[in-house]
Amino acid sequence: MNPTADNETAFVSELTAHQTMLGAFLRSLLPSQADVESLLQEVNVTLWNKREQFEVGSNFKAWSFKIAKFHALNERRKIQRNQWLVFDEDIIHKIAAAANSLSQSRLHEKQRALDHCLHKLNAKHRDLIQARYQQGESLQQYAQTHKQNPATLRSILRNVRIKLKNCIQLQLNQG
Known part of the structure; x- marks a missing residue:
């Protein structure tokens, strides 16, 4: 195998191993x-196009997160032009630094704890969480679809998030 093919194989391996972390x-x-899904694809294309700039053996996570952060900042600017509520750029940098410091194993621990706690929820609460956070559905949309009061749903969602947070903390402390 030639050195270029070896480097490309190593790059693909790193990119694949870091997909969950980049998405998070x-x-x-x-x-x-x-x-997130759309931007992750853009980040992957950029990483692929810049793969020759990556040095095998260096910190792929730091390199890829830096590229992802710039994509997120650009996306933030687009969203801001469309009048969405967005984080201040300083907050984006702080979140990026904090996320970059998370180890992959810690992220997997948190993901396992979240999965465990989601399965402990009743079906209605799990459906609400999934609609809101995985599908990006607004509470107003969910309320209309399920013929419920948005204020009631907001209260339920707050309580379910507290329940999830406590369950996750308990799982992480036990593990």
Whole structure:
């Protein structure tokens, strides 16, 4: 095998190993799941196009997160032009730094804890969480679809988030 093929194989391996972390990182910076999925694809294309700039053995996570952060900042500017509520640029940099410091194993621990706690919820609460955070559905949309009061749903969602947070903390402390 030639050195270029070896480098490309190593690059693909790194890119694949960091997909979950890149997605979580972008999710922490953007308002909707649809934005995250679309932007993750753009980040992957940019990473692929810049793959020759990556040095095998260097910190792929730091390099890829830096590129993802610039994509998120550009996306933030687009969203801001459309009058969405967005984080201040300084907050984006702070979130990026904090997310970059998370280890992959810690992220997997948190994901396992979240999955465990989601399965403990009743079906209605799990459906609400999934609609709101995985599908990006607004509470207003969910309320109309399920013929419920938005204020009641907001209260339920707040209580379910508290329940999830406490469950996740308990899982992480036990593990």
